[in-house]
Structures are given as structure tokens and as C-alpha cells.
Amino acid sequence: MLEELEKLFSSIVKTNSFEGFDTDGYHWFRMEDGEFIGLPADELNERELALLHHIASPVSLPNGNSTDTAWYQLLHEEAKTDGLIQNPLYADGCRFIFFDIEGQAKAESFREAMDNLTENPLAFIWFTKHTGLIIESRQKEPIHYEEVVDMLMYDLSASIRLFISPWLPSVEDAAKQYEWLLKAYQRIPSHASNHVLYFKDTVPQLMHSLLSKSDRQHIAQHILQGLDEDNELLRTVRMYFACNQNLTLTAKKLYIHRNSLNYRLDKLTEKTGLDIRKFQDAFALYLAIHSLP
Numbered sequence: 001m002l003e004e005l006e007k008l009f010s011s012i013v014k015t016n017s018f019e020g021f022d023t024d025g026y027h028w029f030r031m032e033d034g035e036f037i038g039l040p041a042d043e044l045n046e047r048e049l050a051l052l053h054h055i056a057s058p059v060s061l062p063n064g065n066s067t068d069t070a071w072y073q074l075l076h077e078e079a080k081t082d083g084l085i086q087n088p089l090y091a092d093g094c095r096f097i098f099f100d101i102e103g104q105a106k107a108e109s110f111r112e113a114m115d116n117l118t119e120n121p122l123a124f125i126w127f128t129k130h131t132g133l134i135i136e137s138r139q140k141e142p143i144h145y146e147e148v149v150d151m152l153m154y155d156l157s158a159s160i161r162l163f164i165s166p167w168l169p170s171v172e173d174a175a176k177q178y179e180w181l182l183k184a185y186q187r188i189p190s191h192a193s194n195h196v197l198y199f200k201d202t203v204p205q206l207m208h209s210l211l212s213k214s215d216r217q218h219i220a221q222h223i224l225q226g227l228d229e230d231n232e233l234l235r236t237v238r239m240y241f242a243c244n245q246n247l248t249l250t251a252k253k254l255y256i257h258r259n260s261l262n263y264r265l266d267k268l269t270e271k272t273g274l275d276i277r278k279f280q281d282a283f284a285l286y287l288a289i290h291s292l293p
Helices: 002-008 046-055 066-075 107-115 145-156 171-187 199-210 213-224 231-242 247-254 258-272 279-290
Strands: 013-015 026-030 036-040 057-059 094-103 123-126 131-137 158-164 196-198
Touching: 026 046, 057 171, 066 123, 066 171, 094 145, 094 171, 107 145, 145 158, 145 196, 158 199, 171 199, 196 199, 199 279, 213 279, 231 247, 231 258, 231 279, 247 258
Parallel strands: 158 196
Antiparallel strands: 013 036, 026 036, 026 057, 094 131, 094 158, 123 131
16 A cells, blocks of 8 residues: 555655654654655645545644643553553543534634533544644533534534544543544535434445445345335335324424325335334345445
């Protein structure tokens, strides 16, 4: 992989330590073997930068407080900071919030807005000027991001996407899980409609991303049985899942009578041979729909 990158980018810089290197004018990435590569920020266009984010782990040095630095060192295996591991703030665990900001919001403004959501301090690690990671400690009243994201976007005049990990039991476990969760975050399509995505909600998308294009096509073909060509029925199925398989709410959202909804679901069974009211059939349909282009 590195050889291919060197062919594409003649100005690539390789190092095992950032000492003496420009950490402001370069975009830095960590390869699978642990080596760091850097490319001048002014020589990369948005498409090239997006490509690098998918094939390597973005890295930026912390420029915040000591807790930010300690988390950075721990997650990038530079140091095992006992002070962080023993910090009572993380005694009950923590979780990662990966973020992506589109707009003119400044890093300081975003951090201040996030800090105002909780009494406990948040730790920040920035990948780029617009992306990064927040570490939230577990508390009695965790932040419900889906309830505040619209307010944040309005206040900052920016579009914000958040990918929220499960609660991790300890700082040490968080360090072990970081690389995998970062890759999971990178697999989520950038055009996802939801501004707040919890890990559990993205499992079908993650499974989808692990499959080859051919596998996805076969799953969609064999499970959907032409359902993707029936716009009304496909919309009904998607709304049924969006409403957590609640028939009454689904009918209300579709502005139809519940009997009409049952008629459509019976039609779905006739077309696909699957009963969406059964867990295994519903899961197969859910995965197949996520396999659609």
C-alpha cells in the first residue's frame, strides 16, 4: 500500500516519530504497520484527502489540555498513562463520539458548544480541522445527542454528523477498541441521512461494507425478489423499519388505515416469500434493503 501511495504522492514523508516534523502544515496518517506518513496540506485536494481517510488512520497531535494529550498518547500507543487509567472520572467507563463538521464553525466554538452539554469535561482529539474524536465519561445523565444536534447545528451554522460507540467499561478497554471503532466509523457512508448514528444502528451498514459488491447484489436480488421496483411497497417497508416495526405508527406515518398496511405487508409476503413480522425474515429484508445502491 505504501509503495502505491509513494507513486501517487512524490512529496510523501515517512517517520516513526513526530519530533522535528511539521505537524501543522501536513496531514498525517498511521499505516497498519504503525508507521506514520505525512503529506503537505496545500498539495491535497478534497478527493485525495477523503481517499487517504479510507485507507489509513488519520492522526493529528493534540493541541488542547493535558487530558487531551493523555488520551492521544494512550490511543496511539505512545504511552500508558496511569493517571488517565486511574482517573475517577472514567471509573464507570467511557464512550467515543466521532464527529464530522461541514461548515465554517471553528474548532474552539465546536468544543465550547459540546462542553456546555455536560458538567463533566470532555476530551478532544482532532484528526483534521473538521473531523475528530470526543471521549465522554460515563455519568448519571449522559448526553442524548439526538436531542441536541439540531440546536448545535443552528448555533454553529454547520452540519454535524456524530458516530457514537457503545459504552466501554474502562479506559484500557477503550484503548484496545479504538482502532476497530475508528475503522467502523470510516465505513459509514458520508451521505448517511441521520446526523446522529449509534453503533448499534449501523450494524447492517457495517455488515454491508464488509461484503463485496457482487455479494450485495446477490443478497438484494434473492431476498427482495423485485421489491426494489415497487416504490410504494419499498417505501412501506422502509417506514415500517423506521417506526421500529410498530404497525399503528407506520400506518399513521404513511397516512393510511392499518388494514391497508396489513394488505401491503401481505402483498410483500406474496412477492418475496418473507413475513416481515417475523424476526429472521425482517432481518433479511433489512440487510437486503441496505444492500441496494
